[in-house]
Amino acid sequence: MARTVHPAGPRHADDAPGAASLFRPRDVNVLDPAIWPVSADRVDGVVTLGGVAVTDLVAEHGSPTFFLDEDDLRSRARDWAAHDVDVYYAGKAFLCTALARWLADEGLGLDVCTGGELAVARAAGFPAERLEFHGNNKSTAELRRAVAAGVGQVIVDSFDEIDRLAAVAAEAGVRQRVLIRVTVGVEAHTHEFIATAHEDQKFGFSLRDGAAARAAEAVLAHESLELVGLHSHIGSQIFETSGFEIAAHRVIGLAAALRDRHGVELDEINLGGGLGIAYVSGDDPETPKQTLERLIGIVEVECATVGLRVPRIAVEPGRAIVGPSAITVYEVGTVKPVTLDGGTERVYVSVDGGMSDNIRTALYDAAYTCVLANRRSEVEPILCRIVGKHCESGDIVVRDAWLPGDLRPGDLLAVAATGAYCRSMASNYNHVPRPPVVAVRGGVSTVIVRRETEEDLLRLDPGFTDPGVHRV
Missing domain, CATH: 3.20.20.10 (Alanine racemase)
Structure with missing residues (x-):
């Protein structure tokens, strides 16, 4: 049976990414059917799930969001x-x-x-x-x-x-x-x-x-x-x-x-x-x-x-x-190249979620597959690290992901196989509300767990006495 072993060894989180080029995919736009939900596809370059484009799903439900087939x-x-x-x-x-x-x-x-x-x-x-x-x-x-x-x-x-x-x-x-x-x-x-x-x-x-x-x-x-x-x-x-x-x-x-x-x-x-x-x-x-x-x-x-x-x-x-039935869709906020010792470069891509909606990378060193979801790109791919918005250096969503070199703020990234132990282990670290879970079937999306709000978090705080003043 296959085993996932990073070519740079167990300390790859600290090392330059050069050896990871062994895993460089031929086409970063392809959705591997062994990993993605059965209805996942690209239509006019946009990833779709259950017959709905993720751009439309995010427009309706926001991001980050778990979308379940x-x-x-x-x-x-x-x-x-x-x-x-x-x-x-x-x-x-x-x-x-x-x-x-x-x-x-x-x-x-x-x-x-x-x-x-x-x-x-x-x-x-x-x-x-x-x-x-x-x-x-x-x-x-x-x-x-x-x-x-x-x-x-x-x-x-x-x-x-x-x-x-x-x-x-x-x-x-x-x-x-x-x-x-x-x-x-x-x-x-x-x-x-x-x-x-x-x-x-x-x-x-x-x-x-x-x-x-x-x-x-x-x-x-x-x-x-x-x-x-x-x-x-x-x-x-x-x-x-x-x-x-x-x-x-x-x-x-x-x-x-x-x-x-x-x-x-x-x-x-x-x-x-x-x-x-x-x-x-x-x-x-x-x-x-x-x-x-x-x-x-x-x-x-x-x-x-x-x-x-x-x-x-x-x-x-x-x-x-x-x-395998669910994916998480994030919006890119920043793309930051960092020069490492020896002159190599790592590109940090920050998204609007992180370890509060997927702790498994930090906890288990889990590996995930990630793609640019809102468009197709033929630009040469670069090795990126997808990170969250939390105040932790270990706030990593995908440690190594090949993504197009023209990735920019506002793009959507989809991470596959996040149906298990992501929303169920989610937290409110840094007082970030937890994402919703939206089921998609036959071109229709339905919220099955709603997005938390800041008011939900404040409702647990006995010092919060006037919701009208503090409501965002």
Whole structure:
């Protein structure tokens, strides 16, 4: 599988850009279909989405804005749902009521991990029995809300939570379905801060020290809880299934031990999410069909080895569904050439957003694809760094992007594959209001998350006593 490695090495943020010329594209106007939403195109030089020119979209909705191709997202959801597995969309990637309704329409389940995400799901009328409730520190109040709502299952993450949930379920007079989150000791090939199955981390019960087995026994000891399965999650932005093979081997080994010791055959094995998407040319994630066929085959082989009935298999794709479906469009404010040591030049292009709407570049050193969106240009490309408007030197949107040499203030830039973990991790740093999310379908655009205003920010400030005076 392809891996994205910068030719200048891990310190390329500090180095001159010369070596990056290895990645210089033949035509900076081309939209790679592996990266951009299915409806993305150029018409008369202007990037279009859902049949609408981004120039018209920005004229109506402003910038920066996340534009989401609804047909693209629904198609990806259907691709995941078209197999004999239970699919729970990971709401942490991006969630709003409109999206939750689309997922319900397409037959998916929904994974939520806080009371806020649960509130969005309930406001959307999402079927409670198709909800699973995650999280490493669920409060008693959150558990009460989940149980009262009738969520299909709770993934428990600590012995304290098992006791809390058992008490809440007993108080409500229900028997709550439960999965144990198992830390399987598998670290997927991903960034250190998004690898979630090695031992030294906050999630789950370790297999190595026997905590996972003890957690299962603790659940079985409570009449108000029903142990229905085991859960594992090995990381994010994963391009291959070898890590899942080891994880499944270990989880199913635990399931066999629970059968032998307690006579319990579990109904479900949830292998989590973390499946990657293409951010730059050369990234080559598997299709949902390829991934799910491999996962089903892995579980079947492991179950046959220990003589277990094959349980239901569940997965939690979030990024893989919403990530490729959205783009972010910014307006260029300044174009600033900077001469580096040795006489080389880096061009800093400042846009009207930044780390407040996409923290992933600063947090994970994430790479993105960016194009000039409001016109086509045949001018020789230059290597640029797309930066935001925030008071941080690490406020970088795209570290290295080839853009036409005639780039100027007022141009629009489109950044691909920003549907996951951009709006959902957005902040109000420097008191910048968060951008809207606008769905586009069949030539029509619809706001599904409105743009924040300065009045929204001031409304949270008790010192703001006269909105009429301060309204902009």
